[in-house]
Amino acid sequence: MSKVVYEIVEHDGGWAYRSDGVYSETFSDRDTARAAAVRVSREQKVPGKDAAISFETSDGKWREELADGHDRPITEVKG
Numbered sequence: 001m002s003k004v005v006y007e008i009v010e011h012d013g014g015w016a017y018r019s020d021g022v023y024s025e026t027f028s029d030r031d032t033a034r035a036a037a038v039r040v041s042r043e044q045k046v047p048g049k050d051a052a053i054s055f056e057t058s059d060g061k062w063r064e065e066l067a068d069g070h071d072r073p074i075t076e077v078k079g
Contacts, residue, residue, distance in 0.1 A: 001074060004044055006037040008079035017077070034077065041075040 006017040014026040017037035024040075027033040048069035056062050 001071070003074045003076065004041070006041055006075070006077045008034050008037060008077070030079075034079070037077045041077050044075045045072050047072060 004019055006019050008030060009016060009018050009023075011018070011023050012026045014028050015030045015033035016024045016026050017033055017040070018024070024033070024036060027036060050069045051067050052064065053067045054062055054064045
């Protein structure tokens with residue numbers, strides 16, 4: 001099972017949450033950024049429907065598989 005971590009950080013003159021090097025929009029204060037990260041973290045845990053997906057692998061080959069809509073990551077908000 002994968003894990004998604006959201007960190008609350010200062011960013012672009014305000015505050016944001018960051019996951020895997022990607023920043024959210026900028027919020028005016030830390031508490032608002034944290035509340036947004038908690039909301040997003042909870043949404044990550046909501047199961048969805050199974051779906052057929054296709055994607056290109058790093059070696060340029062296309063794969064098709066069934067994505068399990070109940071295979072949700074563990075999430076954490078730091079800061």
